[in-house]
Amino acid sequence: MxxxxxxxxxxxxxxxxxxxxxxxxxxxxxxxxxxxxxxxxxxxxxxxxxxxxxxxxxxxxxxxxxxxxxxxxxxxxxxxxxxxxxxxxxxxxxxxxxxxxxxxxxxxxxRTNVNDYSNWREKPQKIVKTIDTDLVIVGSGIAGLAAAVQAGELGLNTVVLEKNSFVAGNGGGVEGIFGINTKMQQAAGIHTEPEKIIAKEMQLVQYRVDGSFWVDLVNNSSANIDWLIKNGVKLTKVDDYAGICQFPTFHWFKDGVAASGYVPYMKKKADEYGVKFLLNTPAYSVIYEDNKVKGVYAKTTE
Ligand SMILES: Cc1cc2nc3c(=O)[nH]c(=O)nc-3n(C[C@H](O)[C@H](O)[C@H](O)COP(=O)(O)OP(=O)(O)OC[C@H]3O[C@@H](n4cnc5c(N)ncnc54)[C@H](O)[C@@H]3O)c2cc1C
The missing domain is CATH 3.90.1010.20 (Sufe protein. Chain: A)
Structure with a gap:
């Protein structure tokens, strides 16, 4: 070429x-x-x-x-x-x-195809260890940490596999979180109309997404934020992303990053629940039996 x-x-x-x-x-x-x-x-x-x-x-x-x-x-x-x-x-x-x-x-x-997931059902040649657990979470980014804390609340025996040597994923750089008619907004005298936000978001993506996800997110956003705060997450202010967004729905993490306001608190909570984090342990493929995912194969450095 x-x-x-x-x-x-x-x-x-x-x-x-x-x-x-x-x-x-x-x-x-x-x-x-x-x-x-x-x-x-x-x-x-x-x-x-x-x-x-x-x-x-x-x-x-x-x-x-x-x-x-x-x-x-x-x-x-x-x-x-x-x-x-x-x-x-x-x-x-x-x-x-x-x-x-x-x-x-x-x-x-x-070529190594970055989108090649053809090995997703492959069994590794050698298995050195088997861990039995109720739930395995792949990835300890912002979503994996939330899942870990919720699993802890539900009393599940949980293992988190993380390919990096640290938790956070892309989530460490996240600045804040979306919420509608939260307690922080009420305290700041902010009222937002969910219908207007859903309509605007749908319009921005030219109606090519499933709007029910937006409705679900919007309807649960305030309770989600309450849950995060209950679990120790620190949010400091709410605004329209310093004037950039159309609606004042942006709830800033402490110091403006999840690495400071979210990750340490959620990790601490998950640790308190006894969730086991295996770092430097990438999931490799799934254990697939009877048309169901029964587990995960992971690479270990142990
Ligand atoms: C610069 C930047 C700023 C952003 N700001 C915001 C914001 O302010 N507000 C907002 O709501 N969203 C924001 N986003 C989007 C947000 O970061 C993502 O939506 C969010 O991080 C997704 O969370 P996640 O847990 O799904 O993925 P990630 O946070 O990416 O975590 C995925 C985790 O899985 C691990 N992993 C991947 N593959 C494997 C494997 N095979 N085995 C084991 N572990 C694996 C990764 O190492 C990582 O730790 C931002 C994104 C970027 C890049």
């Missing part, structure tokens, strides 16, 4: 229709990186998408990159913009693979 070297300026349409100017750098005929124009303010979430995509696209020379969790709209907009840059550089993006006409094609057999 050989694209024309240069810096290609393109505009990505991101969350809420905002325009995010990007520079796609092509070096030695390949996409070498993506960055936003430095002077322009963009959100942490957009930066996370750009960093992830920059790394994955330059590594694989493919646009088959998973959307960044929590930023699917921006992910899609940024990918569309990168496609345009590839075309500007004389390439094409059929099946999302970056190529140019009349040049060597990517050898699929040598």
């Amino acid at each position: 050989s694209l024309k070297d240069g810096q290609y300026k393109v505009i990505a349409e991101v969350y809420q229709g905002e325009k995010l100017p990007l520079i796609v750098n092509v070096e030695n005929g390949k996409v070498a990186g993506i960055k936003s124009e430095e002077k322009l303010a963009d959100t942490n979430l957009n930066k996370a998408v750009i960093d992830t995509f920059s790394h994955e696209i330059s590594r694989t020379q493919s646009l088959n990159v998973d959307a960044v969790s929590g930023a699917s709209y921006s992910s899609k907009g940024i990918l569309v913009a990168v496609k345009k840059a590839v075309v500007d550089a004389g390439g094409s993006t059929d099946d999302n693979e970056i190529s140019t006409a009349n040049v060597e094609h990517y050898d699929a057999t040598t």
Whole structure:
């Protein structure tokens, strides 16, 4: 593959229709990186998408990159913009693979496909240890920690498998949490109308999501926040994300990050319930019997 070297300026349409100017750098005929124009303010979430995509696209020379969790709209907009840059550089993006006409094609057999989950039912060659438990949670990000605490409340014997050497996942950088008509909002004299928020969110994604999830999230958001606070999570203020969002539904974690206001408290709570965390232990595949998932195979360093 050989694209024309240069810096290609393109505009990505991101969350809420905002325009995010990007520079796609092509070096030695390949996409070498993506960055936003430095002077322009963009959100942490957009930066996370750009960093992830920059790394994955330059590594694989493919646009088959998973959307960044929590930023699917921006992910899609940024990918569309990168496609345009590839075309500007004389390439094409059929099946999302970056190529140019009349040049060597990517050898699929040598590529590690980041979306290849074909081993999901494979049994490892060697099993060194078996742990019997009521519940296994894969991943100790923001969701895994909440699941661990809830499992503790329910009295379940629980094991959490975490591939990293620390808990938090992407959740450590999360700044705050969405809530409607919470006690914090009431105390701040804020009233929000759920119907308006659901209607706006549905409109923003062009009605291509299942609205019942939004209704569920909205209806439970206040009770969810009560539950988090009961379990020690520290929230400091509620606003419209410092003027950026349309509705004042953003509840900030202590110090503006979950690494400070959420993760340590939820981990402590899960520990108190006796949840067992196995760090550096990636889940590898599932144990699938009688059309049911009965467990998980994981790699251990023990
Ligand atoms: C920069 C940034 C800012 C954000 N800000 C906000 C915000 O302010 N508010 C908000 O609501 N959302 C925000 N989001 C979105 C939010 O981070 C995600 O929605 C949230 O982290 C998803 O939680 P999760 O637990 O599903 O995933 P993660 O937090 O990503 O956790 C997944 C965990 O699973 C582990 N794991 C993965 N594969 C395996 C495996 N095979 N075996 C074992 N462990 C595994 C990972 O190591 C990780 O610890 C933000 C995202 C980013 C990137």
